[in-house]
Amino acid sequence: MTNFPVAKIRADFPILAQKIRNKPLVYLDNAATCQKPNVVIDSISHLYRHDYANVHRGVHTLSVRSTDQFEAARIKVKEFINAASDKEIIFVKGTTEAINLVAQTFGRANIKAGDEIVVSRMEHHSNIVPWQMLCQQTGAVLRVAPINHKGELIYDEFEKLLNDKTRLVSIVHMSNALGTVNPVRKIIAVAHSKGIPVLLDGAQAIPHMPVDVQELDCDFYAFSGHKLYGPSGIGVLYGKQALLEAMPPYQGGGDMIRKVTFEETEYNVLPYKFEAGTPSIADVVGLGAAIDYLNEIGMDAVAAYEAELLAYATEQARQIKGLRIIGEAGHKGAILSFVLDKIHPHDIGTMLDSLGIAVRAGHHCAMPVMDFFEVPATARASFAMYNTKEEIDVLMQGVKSLIEVFG
Amino acid sequence: MFDDLRDLYQEVIFDHNRNPRNFRVMENADRQVEGFNPLCGDRLTLFLKMDGDVIADASFQGSGCAISTASVSLMTEIIKGKTEQEAEELFKQFHEMTTGKDEQASLAAVGKLAVLAGVREYPARVKCATLAWHTLDAALKNERKSISTE
Numbered sequence: 001m002t003n004f005p006v007a008k009i010r011a012d013f014p015i016l017a018q019k020i021r022n023k024p025l026v027y028l029d030n031a032a033t034c035q036k037p038n039v040v041i042d043s044i045s046h047l048y049r050h051d052y053a054n055v056h057r058g059v060h061t062l063s064v065r066s067t068d069q070f071e072a073a074r075i076k077v078k079e080f081i082n083a084a085s086d087k088e089i090i091f092v093k094g095t096t097e098a099i100n101l102v103a104q105t106f107g108r109a110n111i112k113a114g115d116e117i118v119v120s121r122m123e124h125h126s127n128i129v130p131w132q133m134l135c136q137q138t139g140a141v142l143r144v145a146p147i148n149h150k151g152e153l154i155y156d157e158f159e160k161l162l163n164d165k166t167r168l169v170s171i172v173h174m175s176n177a178l179g180t181v182n183p184v185r186k187i188i189a190v191a192h193s194k195g196i197p198v199l200l201d202g203a204q205a206i207p208h209m210p211v212d213v214q215e216l217d218c219d220f221y222a223f224s225g226h227k228l229y230g231p232s233g234i235g236v237l238y239g240k241q242a243l244l245e246a247m248p249p250y251q252g253g254g255d256m257i258r259k260v261t262f263e264e265t266e267y268n269v270l271p272y273k274f275e276a277g278t279p280s281i282a283d284v285v286g287l288g289a290a291i292d293y294l295n296e297i298g299m300d301a302v303a304a305y306e307a308e309l310l311a312y313a314t315e316q317a318r319q320i321k322g323l324r325i326i327g328e329a330g331h332k333g334a335i336l337s338f339v340l341d342k343i344h345p346h347d348i349g350t351m352l353d354s355l356g357i358a359v360r361a362g363h364h365c366a367m368p369v370m371d372f373f374e375v376p377a378t379a380r381a382s383f384a385m386y387n388t389k390e391e392i393d394v395l396m397q398g399v400k401s402l403i404e405v406f407g
Numbered sequence: 408m409f410d411d412l413r414d415l416y417q418e419v420i421f422d423h424n425r426n427p428r429n430f431r432v433m434e435n436a437d438r439q440v441e442g443f444n445p446l447c448g449d450r451l452t453l454f455l456k457m458d459g460d461v462i463a464d465a466s467f468q469g470s471g472c473a474i475s476t477a478s479v480s481l482m483t484e485i486i487k488g489k490t491e492q493e494a495e496e497l498f499k500q501f502h503e504m505t506t507g508k509d510e511q512a513s514l515a516a517v518g519k520l521a522v523l524a525g526v527r528e529y530p531a532r533v534k535c536a537t538l539a540w541h542t543l544d545a546a547l548k549n550e551r552k553s554i555s556t557e
Binding site: 355 | 408409411412415416421424425446447448449450470471472473474476529531532535
């Protein structure tokens, strides 16, 4: 392994140093949510203890302090994904809300009966259902690009779906169920050549690789704070300024207005136009702390270390008889989804839990993916920068043991 | 290695998981209901042949975890020959055993179904054990639509 400072990083995550069922915790459910370092926990606690008040409201000192920290976090997000302007960073609850926001504002304004929206077969339900709802509201049609048995997008088939009725491509950057990383630069380039904007669901990609929205040239990028070692309940919608300016607001309320009378309301400027109501202030500040923490480590280093973890886990898993990896794309993030002959994933999950190992067993909110691979569910070990090779050994030994027990 | 799990995964459960009883499609069933647990994707179809209000035959098809497979397999064995009312009473006792307050009284009442009592300690797995019984309940009430644990 490289010189990645994993021991030092682990020491920053207090939850990891505990026993579950008398065994050291091996937390491998990071694709569902990541654990939080001290700096994130402390930043939230510090805000509530010393600096908390509502933002963008008062002239009093605490409101100014809260507002400063809140807006400083917006700049941190902007720099983290290299957006052109902090006006392009909209705080939302999470990836799900970000996608719903685009569907209900950009979508309602630009997508009409007979128009088409293109997604892929490997989408999370949160990048399927908002578009189905929009289709029901407008009479638009959802088109689904197929995948192959390695869990890769069939690019040629995807490209064929793009036509003069296509109004949006909304596609996952990295699949939560398979680990597949999609060729998003190519996808965006071909869509743009036909004048079609692209939304990337970045919920899984953001904690595993550097993301530069200007370099990608995506039109929207959605992600959640809780998968980025930040708090739950906070997420980000990035949108190109010109698109956001042209979109109608999302929710109505305080903070998103400039002037209200009963005859007429004038909306606020970006990004506040899309941030009605008191936001999740402490969670935004916590997200900013998570980004500072990741910047110190460096996303390139994180990506390189996790690639080693995944390669090691994949090599070990392939040696286990009766284990089938679901998702073997050429370009993958640190997710190992698998099934075992005649042993249901739910039993795998319970048995591994008894050894202190947390994996996810289920359909991973991607039922169409399960249908494609003809499995009811999979067991999924998903890695983060604080996981170790030794933990992968514990996982593999656990899997071998439970195969013996089931016999 | 899995000592902590001995109460949950008893040998009887492994046995029924490996060799489920009454695992077949029933031709000319009087009742047929599909049960679904969206949490884990377990799916089963329960078939009943009725003789008046007596369950003359019971069988099932589907795929699920060891707990849900053993539960439905055991259930099809135990309900054969029971009246609808007796089967409903057993469902109540089974429910009490897996989720209720009076575990001891229900243990005595459910007979060999007691091997599934271990799920009490695993809240995430209770629905695996009760899916079969909720499906039976729907079948006895003659609800032909699919039922779901959620």
